[in-house]
Amino acid sequence: MARAFTAGRLVLATHNPGKVREIAELLAPFKVDVVSAGELNLPEPEETETTFIGNAKLKAIAAAKASGLPALSDDSGLSVTALNGAPGIYSARWAGPSKDFNLAMTRVEKELGGNPNRTAKFVCALALCWPDGHCETFEGEVHGTLSFPQRGQKGFGYDPIFMAKGQTITFAEMEPAAKHAMSHRVNAFRQLVAACFKTNQ
Numbered sequence: 001m002a003r004a005f006t007a008g009r010l011v012l013a014t015h016n017p018g019k020v021r022e023i024a025e026l027l028a029p030f031k032v033d034v035v036s037a038g039e040l041n042l043p044e045p046e047e048t049e050t051t052f053i054g055n056a057k058l059k060a061i062a063a064a065k066a067s068g069l070p071a072l073s074d075d076s077g078l079s080v081t082a083l084n085g086a087p088g089i090y091s092a093r094w095a096g097p098s099k100d101f102n103l104a105m106t107r108v109e110k111e112l113g114g115n116p117n118r119t120a121k122f123v124c125a126l127a128l129c130w131p132d133g134h135c136e137t138f139e140g141e142v143h144g145t146l147s148f149p150q151r152g153q154k155g156f157g158y159d160p161i162f163m164a165k166g167q168t169i170t171f172a173e174m175e176p177a178a179k180h181a182m183s184h185r186v187n188a189f190r191q192l193v194a195a196c197f198k199t200n201q
Contacts, residue, residue, distance in 0.1 A: 051125070064131045071129055087108070122144075122184040140183075146161050154172050155174070159171035
């Protein structure tokens, strides 16, 4: 049985404003007071794990212990079939120290070269951890194809090159509500809500 979230305040263990905005919107129906690790000036721990789940737990535990509040962390990335799953857990690192995702998307295109296989997936791992070290973890995916050149201004990260299966526009061209309905993050989030937020509904 998963531990229920009963606190009124939750730390989002991220310094990424795009993720903060998306997760805060998903949490809005639960009347949770959301604050980000960036707003609390919490340090960003080094992501030393080898899986999305491992890195999500590492970040959430660090934020929960530093703040004394439950913390929710998202570790997500793009996994490209023809690149053997890269950039994967290194998705943010491909953007360099300045977090320039134009650089990262250009690298993906360059490394693909003439490979006709453009299939890819976004993966999202969520970890909800408490200051006592207890964690609940969930993972969601969305499959699709890569499209170059980049299109759209509405998303963040690799959204301008990713088209979900059955779609003709990229995540960055979609209205946020349309993206939320099918994204890797919402797939993981549905599992989190079903397991931990029952008492808040």
